[in-house]
Amino acid sequence: MNAPTLDEDLEDALAGPAAVGGVAVPGLRRARAWLTRAAEPGSVDLWRWTDDVGPVAATRALRAGTAPEKARTLVGARAEEDASLADLRRAERCGARLVVPEDDEWPALALHPLTVAAHTGGDEPAQQDRTTALVPPVGLWVRGDPPLDGTVDRSVAVVGARASTAYGEHVAADLGAQLGERGWTVVSGGAYGIDVAAHRGALAAGAATVVVLACGVDRAYPAAHSALFQRIVDSGGLLVSEWPPGAAPHRHRFLVRNRIIAGLTRGTVVVEAAARSGAQATARRARGLGKQVLVVPGPVTSAMSVGCHELLREPEGGARLVGNAAQVIEAVGALGEDLAAPVQRPATPRDGLSDLGRRVLDACPVRTGVSAERLAAVAGCDPLEAMRVLPALELADLVQWTGTGWRLAPPPRKGA
Amino acid sequence: MNAPTLDEDLEDALAGPAAVGGVAVPGLRRARAWLTRAAEPGSVDLWRWTDDVGPVAATRALRAGTAPEKARTLVGARAEEDASLADLRRAERCGARLVVPEDDEWPALALHPLTVAAHTGGDEPAQQDRTTALVPPVGLWVRGDPPLDGTVDRSVAVVGARASTAYGEHVAADLGAQLGERGWTVVSGGAYGIDVAAHRGALAAGAATVVVLACGVDRAYPAAHSALFQRIVDSGGLLVSEWPPGAAPHRHRFLVRNRIIAGLTRGTVVVEAAARSGAQATARRARGLGKQVLVVPGPVTSAMSVGCHELLREPEGGARLVGNAAQVIEAVGALGEDLAAPVQRPATPRDGLSDLGRRVLDACPVRTGVSAERLAAVAGCDPLEAMRVLPALELADLVQWTGTGWRLAPPPRKGA
Secondary structure, eight states: OOOOOHHHHHHHHHHSOSEETTEEOHHHHHHHHHHHHHSOSOOHHHHHHHHHHOHHHHHHHHHHTOSOHHHHHHHGGGGGOOOHHHHHHHHHHTTEEEEOTTSTTSOHHHHHHHHHHHHHOTTSHHHHSTTTOOOOOSOEEEESSSOHHHHHTTEEEEEOOSSOOHHHHHHHHHHHHHHHHTTOEEEEOOOTTHHHHHHHHHHHTTOOEEEEESSOTTSOSSGGGHHHHHHHHHTTOEEEESSOTTOOOOHHHHHHHHHHHHHHSSEEEEOOOOTTOHHHHHHHHHHHTTOEEEEOOOOTTOHHHHHHHHHHHSTTOOEEEOOSHHHHHHHHHOHHHHHTOOOSSOOSGGGGOOHHHHHHHHHSOSSSOBOHHHHHHHHTSOHHHHHHHHHHHHHTTSEEEOSSSEEEOOOOOTTO | OOOOOHHHHHHHHHHSOSEETTEEOHHHHHHHHHHHHHSOSOOHHHHHHHHHHOHHHHHHHHHHTOSOHHHHHHHGGGGGOOOHHHHHHHHHHTTEEEEOTTSTTSOHHHHHHHHHHHHHOTTSHHHHSTTTOOOOOSOEEEESSSOHHHHHHTEEEEEOOSSOOHHHHHHHHHHHHHHHHTTOEEEEOOOTTHHHHHHHHHHHTTOOEEEEESSOTTSOSSGGGHHHHHHHHHTTOEEEESSOTTOOOOHHHHHHHHHHHHHHSSEEEEOOOOTTOHHHHHHHHHHHTTOEEEEOOOOTTOHHHHHHHHHHHSTTOOEEEOOSHHHHHHHHHOHHHHHTOOOSSOOSGGGGOOHHHHHHHHHSOSSSOBOHHHHHHHHTSOHHHHHHHHHHHHHTTSEEEOSSSEEEOOOOOTTO
């Protein structure tokens, strides 16, 4: 029997549910596979339209030439091509899969701020530029066994200069090892310098580490890190990419990729950064997402710490100085404080919430109150964590106690 | 003719004006000389009483045993002794003098926050402890030619660990030299490590530098810095002390002395500091006086930077990271920003003012408005600086423009 064509798979997907048993149906996954190759990620307009009509209808419209002009322009001649099945098979051959929003393992809660930003922030110049826009991925190619959501739930990005110093590499490796020892996943970009030092530190601690690549997960870039990436996969870590297998690490893709590093994690630690560097940009995007921005200082005589010190000197920048893993964990794990962390121009009480606060809030039902244990199970946290965060949510009029359980507070009455 | 006795001098002082031609009369200076030897500085109670009754009456009462009990307890058996004339002569022999509040060269404006703190903050535990209290000196023994007020008007304290690293010494020397080159006076404590590196940097730039000693200005402590201190005096710098000539550098005196370093300057730069160190204490006292606290970061692997990073991590601590002299000057010299700098629990608009803001405000007459040039002359700043600061003072309802000049705004009406 021949494999189903893309059109057959898409038709199937339209006929039934999006997922069965926590796994997206084949047609839906194939549509998203097609989209990851058809369009460069990072476009707010394309993401919004796809989110609006759904990935299957979006794929069909793009292939039929009936999609909105902006979307057609972004896809161009790629609309004629279809490597979706080949990409999925190629991924399978290297132990990878495409994780899509319809899958249970999709890290929806971590990526929630990206979703909010894509929905609400479309008119700002940064959102009009594909390399700086805050927009979720249409799907994530993942190489390695563990579920993506569980791996990044307690994760921290450790980023920095490629042209790092021995000092920076020492600190990054130490942070990687100590975060790993304490059960935190280190997420970084797999590049020379700070990235690889952080990954190696985590590996040395026997901890999972996640490399977010700007090329296909079957490729190693830089090639010198090929064995390291394999070891990461073998040690329970993951290689993650928005681009399909075989995709080349084009220069512009690194900047686009950086939002995924910031987006998957609870906070970003900048270990060394030159003035006006990519690591600073990643940190600012983490800040834009309401995530913690943590900065390791260094000698003021070192050009590789100038960017770090710039971040720490930014008035109202919200960057926090950290000197060790304990201080990092205190910042990303501290619940009360985290909840109260200053966020850029908070528009609603919800915007000021920590990742955990949002997760617990999202877990609250509308009508019948449920126990903190139940909320914790849905939010993916310890019951104790949920219980600690609930009083603050109640104070912010976001949840209410019914006498038997917690539920969402009704929206404020007009004129109240 | 024999020299006048202390009692004769005191009687003379009571009969006439406090100063003639901008110089305190001999009896008044002698009273303050006597007080600098009779009582260890730093007592809020003694300072308030002395300020209340005047130094001459205070000296007479202490000698007659009619002073309040608290004052008598602090002076103890020293009330019987009188080395005031000997101290003044000993000072003269080493090119020193006692500068008193009645002299024109008294740095009244720089020390104003100490005066305010001594008047208003007497009930806090820190003000009850002589080593931490914020209280002005009763007089300052000064060795070196230039007037004290002009020398410290544009000054920055550069402080830090004695057990400094090569990195810290390099940074301190560089700061000293670059601040000196740009016309700023470096004030420090003359100790090993960061202090001496900062003084040497300033000297190397041919700039004036001020050593605030915890012993008599005729002594060198540490002795190894004897030649350096002489070179500082020969180069237009000053040695300053609250203690009379010959006084020994007792350990407790260093902590008491530190408030003068913070008090004479516009801001304090901490270059290297261990955890829970004296340099941190100086920085916190500078902050308590509303002065800038500036901190040089270092490697997180260095124990000598831990105290610096602690200061930078203090929430609401107001410490600013600086990496070079330009950033220091930006912080202590920037008028608009300086004016708006966050101060601990500002109670009134006045509390939030910069040093310059307070000086210009204090220079404003109550009734007849005067020109910005006149205010600048009284406040000891450039007319341009005064003009820059006046609009903000007006916005804060502290001053008003009469149509012909500036004067203090009337206090707000009750119930308004």
